[in-house]
Amino acid sequence: xxxxxxxxxxxxxxxxxxxxxxxxxxxxxxxxxxxxxxxxxxxxxxxxxxxxxxxxxxxxxxxxxxxxxxxxxxxxxxxxxxxxxxxxxxxxxxxxxxxxxxxxxxxxxxxxxx
Amino acid sequence: xxxxxxxxxxxxxxxxxxxxxxxxxxxxxxxxxxxxxxxxxxxxxxxxxxxxxxxxxxxxxxxxxxxxxxxxxxxxxxxxxxxxxxxxxxxxxxxxxxxxxxxxxxxxxxxxxxxxxxxxxxxxxxxxxxxxxxxxxx
Numbered sequence: 001x002x003x004x005x006x007x008x009x010x011x012x013x014x015x016x017x018x019x020x021x022x023x024x025x026x027x028x029x030x031x032x033x034x035x036x037x038x039x040x041x042x043x044x045x046x047x048x049x050x051x052x053x054x055x056x057x058x059x060x061x062x063x064x065x066x067x068x069x070x071x072x073x074x075x076x077x078x079x080x081x082x083x084x085x086x087x088x089x090x091x092x093x094x095x096x097x098x099x100x101x102x103x104x105x106x107x108x109x110x111x112x113x114x
Numbered sequence: 115x116x117x118x119x120x121x122x123x124x125x126x127x128x129x130x131x132x133x134x135x136x137x138x139x140x141x142x143x144x145x146x147x148x149x150x151x152x153x154x155x156x157x158x159x160x161x162x163x164x165x166x167x168x169x170x171x172x173x174x175x176x177x178x179x180x181x182x183x184x185x186x187x188x189x190x191x192x193x194x195x196x197x198x199x200x201x202x203x204x205x206x207x208x209x210x211x212x213x214x215x216x217x218x219x220x221x222x223x224x225x226x227x228x229x230x231x232x233x234x235x236x237x238x239x240x241x242x243x244x245x246x247x248x249x250x251x252x
Contacts, residue, residue, distance in 0.1 A: 022129070023125045023165060055154055056223075056224055057161070060211070060219075065215075067212055084150040088151070088224070091227050092223060092227075
């Protein structure tokens with residue numbers, strides 16, 4: 001089960017992922033990000049505090065947007081990942097490609113620094 | 115100790131697969147963070163088979179068994195579809211995954227990084243993939 005909640009803090013959109021992302025629902029994550037891109041979001045913060053699990057299907061969604069984010073200068077920051085979930089990003093080396101922070105405050109700082 | 119699960123080829127079943135794996139792994143001495151990784155690796159193989167070898171046909175199924183031996187944990191996955199030998203699969207470079215905006219290919223990288231040994235056998239009627247995780251971790 002995955003629930004995605006969207007909130008706006010100043011000019012940043014926070015996507016909160018609650019539950020598990022796998023091959024059955026990664027399309028929901030894809031749609032949520034696609035919508036933000038279409039709405040011209042300039043910074044996307046992903047709140048992973050409620051994310052219990054993510055498989056390659058979900059990780060692949062993030063990967064598939066990295067180039068477009070760079071072209072459109074969209075800042076992506078993921079924060080609040082549990083150790084076990086963060087470890088999965090690390091195994092693939094995605095923590096080198098995606099900005100990952102511990103807290104929302106740190107994530108917002110990245111956006112403000114832009 | 116042996117645990118078996120018949121998994122119908124529908125990605126909605128993956129949550130059930132994780133419950134099965136968690137129930138098994140919790141009985142093993144594997145550290146929690148590695149239990150999570152092993153769950154992920156086994157799910158990646160099963161998801162591949164469900165999606166690519168069985169086209170998400172929910173009347174078809176794959177079979178998983180999990181057991182602990184002296185050396186470690188052994189997961190055996192049998193399927194009856196088009197053989198997919200992940201040992202022969204050349205996983206993409208991450209840079210290519212990004213460039214081509216492909217959403218696949220990462221799963222096999224995870225499996226190979228997480229598991230200690232992978233075996234694959236194929237006969238006329240079935241394919242067997244065996245994943246091993248050592249208990250004395252690398």
